[in-house]
Amino acid sequence: MMNSGRRVIGSEHVAETRAKGRVVMEIMPTDIVTAQAQETAARLGIKLVPGPLERPQVHKTDGATSLRRTLYRRSPRWIAPQRPKNGTASPIRKLALIGAGGVGANIGHLAANAGSADEIALIDVVPGLAASVALDLNHASGVSRSRSRASGGEDLSAVADADVVVVTAGRPRTPGMTRADLIDVNRRVIHTTAEAIRTKAPGAVVIVVTNPLDEMTVEMLRATEFPREQVLGMAGTLDSSRFRNALAMAAGVSSGDVEAITLGSHGDEMAPIVSRARIKGRPLDVFLDGKQIDACVKDAVTGGGQVVALRKTGSATIAPAHASIELIDHIRGARTGPVPASVMLDGEFGISGVVLGVPCHLGSNGLISVKELPLSRSELDALQAAAEAIRERLEA
Incomplete structure (x- = not known):
């Protein structure tokens, strides 16, 4: 019963506290506690504590952490992708x-x-x-x-x-x-x-x-x-984008959940690097079987030709533009980390004297260094084959 802010605490209020699973009941200075309430509290093991009680601080969690925890509860296999941190950009x-x-x-x-x-x-x-x-x-x-x-x-x-x-x-x-x-x-x-x-x-x-x-x-x-x-x-950025898209579609995930890189030539000797590709931070075979992975590799290699076949009077325009902007962003400092680009090799990956798509660190003056990723034997062989094919075409 309430009257001008004062409560009369009866046995039914104590029983309600017990029903909620609580063992402590806060009694404010203006509250009136009946004898029946005190007897019920003693019988049920409820402590009648003078208030006001100090409230615990609410722990605040940022939105990104909350989303990550929610996604993990939905699927424990999900791992937040690591995004390259942006640098200090200047136009x-x-x-x-x-x-x-x-x-x-x-x-x-x-x-x-x-x-x-x-x-x-x-x-x-x-x-x-x-x-x-x-x-x-x-x-x-x-x-x-x-x-x-x-x-x-x-x-x-x-x-x-x-x-x-x-x-x-x-x-x-x-x-x-x-x-x-x-x-x-x-x-x-x-x-x-x-x-x-x-x-x-x-x-x-x-x-x-x-x-x-x-x-x-x-x-x-x-x-x-x-x-x-x-x-x-500009080739590796475009080919890598096509490879990531193919993997995302095959696995039924967003392209943002996929990390993959394509090296080698911008043509039939393209080398999508399967060994380092990840979907939600996990190796490809967690999500895809061998045939599906092979199909994604083929889709990346033939992606440009697919656009040409459909358009008939020209080749791709939107994806190459985005891929070019990615290189420009690395040059102007808007993005950091290695990015695939075609450069003249000088001993990297055991190859010299030919232009080939490899991971590069870029800056305002262009190429800073080539990052030599650890590759499988078959992937290194594919790079060597691409280099020889380009040499032969130029000599011919």
């Missing part, structure tokens, strides 16, 4: 994109939205194409509030003083065509762009996207006469 002063088609335009869009560069210069031989993309990007800044300013034109002199140059120009594949079929026609494109880069932007880090990528990266190195640190090929 590139000037990013030049040679080629304003599907890949170049998407790189420009992603770079502008992320604030990756203060200035984005697009160049394309098709009259009006680069200028139209640049204008479109500037118009979008009214919504995105991007601080990047874009310009476009046909003259290669626009690469002047660029800090990073991404070369996407060249003929794309069509159905039935391999990347190697593009060597002769795209070699001329690379030599033309290399001359402009060498004379107008001698300090730039060059990222080659033009196919066949490994061979064209070699051509860019020869034509610019730059040190190997300044010329990178």
Whole structure:
């Protein structure tokens, strides 16, 4: 019974406390305890303690920890993936994109939205194409509030003083065509762009996207006469993304639960590294059988061809753009840790004198070092086979 904040504690209140599994009942200074309540408390083993009692501090848990515990209760096999920590990022002063088609335009869009560069210069031989993309990007800044300013034109002199140059120009594949079929026609494109880069932007880090990528990266190195640190090929980031996607789909998980890397060439000699791939922090065979893993490897190798077969008039544009931005992010310090890129090898993995996709540490001046991961014998053999295949194609 309540009256002006005072409680009359009866035997029924003590019994209720017992029913709740409690052994202590708080009695406030204004409470009236009946004789029947005291007898019931003694009989049931309930302590009548003068209050107010000190309340224990509530332990607060951050959202990430709570989510991890919930997911673990649902499936004890789940392990939170280790994410690379971001470094201190700074925008590139000037990013030049040679080629304003599907890949170049998407790189420009992603770079502008992320604030990756203060200035984005697009160049394309098709009259009006680069200028139209640049204008479109500037118009979008009214919504995105991007601080990047874009310009476009046909003259290669626009690469002047660029800090990073991404070369996407060249003929794309069509159905039935391999990347190697593009060597002769795209070699001329690379030599033309290399001359402009060498004379107008001698300090730039060059990222080659033009196919066949490994061979064209070699051509860019020869034509610019730059040190190997300044010329990178974008391939491993794209191929690794395709491999992670295939594994995620096969295992029925999110791509964020998968860590995997692909090395070797950007072609049939691609080497998805199965031994180091993980799903939710566990080896692949915890989730997939051998046939499923082999199918994922094949899907990564043929991923580009699948897009070409469906599109018929060109090759992939969105995934290569994201993969290029990943390299740019490592160069500008937005991401840290090793990332797969095609570089001229100088004894790493026992290979020299050929461009091959390997794990690299990158910085503002390009390649810092190659990280030699421990690989299985078959994976090392695959790298050696890729190196020999690239040498043969270039010599032919």
